[in-house]
Amino acid sequence: MHKTLLVLGLLLLTTVRASSADHNAVVVDSSKEAYTVFIAVSAVNLDKMRSRMEGKPRVAIIARSKLAKEKEYYIASRILRDEYPGSGAAEGILDLLAKYPDTPFGLTWNGGLAFTYNDYRHAKKLYDAYLKDPAEYERTGTRHPRVDPINPKGHLGPLLGR
Numbered sequence: 001m002h003k004t005l006l007v008l009g010l011l012l013l014t015t016v017r018a019s020s021a022d023h024n025a026v027v028v029d030s031s032k033e034a035y036t037v038f039i040a041v042s043a044v045n046l047d048k049m050r051s052r053m054e055g056k057p058r059v060a061i062i063a064r065s066k067l068a069k070e071k072e073y074y075i076a077s078r079i080l081r082d083e084y085p086g087s088g089a090a091e092g093i094l095d096l097l098a099k100y101p102d103t104p105f106g107l108t109w110n111g112g113l114a115f116t117y118n119d120y121r122h123a124k125k126l127y128d129a130y131l132k133d134p135a136e137y138e139r140t141g142t143r144h145p146r147v148d149p150i151n152p153k154g155h156l157g158p159l160l161g162r
Helices: 002-016 043-053 064-069 089-099 117-132 134-140 152-160
Strands: 025-029 035-041 059-063 105-108
Touching: 025 043, 025 064, 035 043, 035 089, 035 117, 043 059, 059 064, 064 089, 089 105, 089 152, 105 117, 117 134
Parallel strands: none
Antiparallel strands: 025 035, 025 059, 035 105
């Protein structure tokens, strides 16, 4: 099911994708503890997005160049526990935003990437399990990379050709 959703998402993205040069602003929504959502926003939609985000705590709209310069603050600091060391998830967010404007991508609390509804739900489930009992989470935390829906390699490979 996960792979089917990813393929459908890829088909949709390739048909509606606009030039990334027109998408110099990024919404950074860190209102959820389990993940932070990043969306490159076009100049045409920027005012509408600002009005939708106005007054929401832990949501910022910044220049894409600022996100790249301050990725430690906006991206890496959101990884509470890196379960995918060396995956390139933090850098991958920047590449995904450039390649797929107006598409939300989530960086999860444990260094994973969320693209589908199921990915976000999985990240939340893992985060809740970790909060409930960190020792039990640690004991049962081994996830096989081929079936882990938020493993960055599962998204970065197909979406960016890595």
